[in-house]
Amino acid sequence: MIRLENVHKSFGNVEVLKGINLDVKEGEKVVIIGPSGSGKSTLVRCMNCLEEPTSGKVFIHNHELNKKSRAFINKIHSAMVFQQFNLYPHLTVLDNLILAPIKLQKVKKSDAIETAMFYLKKVGLEEKAGAYPQNLSGGQQQRIAIARALTMKNRVILFDEPTSALDPEMVQEVLDVMINLSQENNFTMVVVTHEMGFARQVADRVLFVDGGVILEEGTPEHFFDNPENERTRAFLSKIIR
DSSP states (O other): OEEEEEEEEEEEEEEEEEEEEEEOOOTTTEEOOOOOSSSHHHHHTTTTSSSSOOOEEETTTTOOOOOOTTHHHHTTEEEEOSSSSOOTTOHHHHHHHHHHHHHHHHOOOHHHHHHHHHHHHHOOOGGGGTTEEEEEEEEHHHHHHHHHHTTOOOSSSESSTTTTTTTHHHHHHHHHHHHHHHHHHTOOEEOOOHHHHHHHOSSSSEEEEEETEEEEOHHHHHHSSSSOHHHHHHHHHHOOO
């Protein structure tokens, strides 16, 4: 579903990604972890061309992703949930959810509303359809952002540290929604996160990124119980008590 071939990304003289090769299978749940500044967010943002690779190629469902193709490919194949919720404050929750399907995918308004209400119920917030984002908690806003991504009915959902902007007591409500999504085989998920319990519970594969390269990858059992790379072990020893 997602393929990266020798992807490099530089910002000025700073090389953030240093030759990433990665394949993500359809329906696979991949969790990316690593220290701050390691290139995790840049990596996932290259998967939908929010950041254009300096060199190398990215493919989504066998379509090469570039400046010319990204709008079409993202409209059809992938959606993203960000650290910040990026909801339109002047629109109600329902209007936030139906905007992209109507404008980008030319879905009839009645059908867009039906889909939006379905996914609002899925994240447990159907009663908030008429509310405005500023009247919701951070956890509720992020759940709305997830529902908005789902309304596009794309097969790939990318998450860039979706709980990092939340107060601790709100984190679990968002993780619970993501855990439920992970149990559905029709979604391919790539998640950048610091939530190790979530990674252990839902990932088919965990990637450890540091210094712009993938240092280690494996199943959660391998990764958390018997990591091979010394740098991986040192990182995990600091964040898992």
